[in-house]
Amino acid sequence: MKPTTSSAETHDRVAALIAEHRGQKGALLPLLHAVQDALGHVPDDVVPAMASALNLSRAEVHGVLTYYHFFRREPAGRTVVQVCRAEACQACGAEDLLKRAEQVLGCARHDTRADGAVTLEPVYCLGLCASSPAIQIGDRLHARVTPERLDSLLAGVKEVA
Numbered sequence: 044m045k046p047t048t049s050s051a052e053t054h055d056r057v058a059a060l061i062a063e064h065r066g067q068k069g070a071l072l073p074l075l076h077a078v079q080d081a082l083g084h085v086p087d088d089v090v091p092a093m094a095s096a097l098n099l100s101r102a103e104v105h106g107v108l109t110y111y112h113f114f115r116r117e118p119a120g121r122t123v124v125q126v127c128r129a130e131a132c133q134a135c136g137a138e139d140l141l142k143r144a145e146q147v148l149g150c151a152r153h154d155t156r157a158d159g160a161v162t163l164e165p166v167y168c169l170g171l172c173a174s175s176p177a178i179q180i181g182d183r184l185h186a187r188v189t190p191e192r193l194d195s196l197l198a199g200v201k202e203v204a
């Protein structure tokens with residue numbers, strides 16, 4: 044993973060979010076969510092400030108940040124494609140969909156394509172378990188996704204990207 048160097052403005056925004064959350068019990072997760080909402084990811088170089096403010100070690104913050112796949116440590120691509128890998132979707136061909144998405148998009152799972160157009164993420168439940176398998180493209184959920192439908196949905200992504 045490439046080290047990131049955040050701007051002074053980014054550090055200021057994170058400092059404001061730290062000030063907002065530091066008095067809260069169990070502040071780390073809400074703070075990480077707030078930072079990701081604000082910046083689109085949680086840069087590695089803001090971890091020390093968060094750790095210090097919450098009286099945690101950097102390793103503790105880093106451990107939580109890397110444990111939850113939801114948190115991104117690098118900016119996402121312009122379009123984020125998420126393929127559900129939780130149980131119901133897994134039973135309905137999610138792994139095959141994910142492999143197909145990797146091939147069609149030219150992007151490995153957990154990665155962003157070199158041109159920054161797309162990020163491909165396995166996720167664990169999109170709340171559409173009764174209509175598996177499910178994927179999300181940007182803000183839009185898609186249920187009962189067949190391989191053919193996936194191709195057509197991803198063709199739209201490639202055009203937008």
Ligand code: FES
Pocket residue numbers: 127128129130131132133167168169170171172173175176177
């Ligand atoms: S298991 Fe895939 S949406 Fe819930």
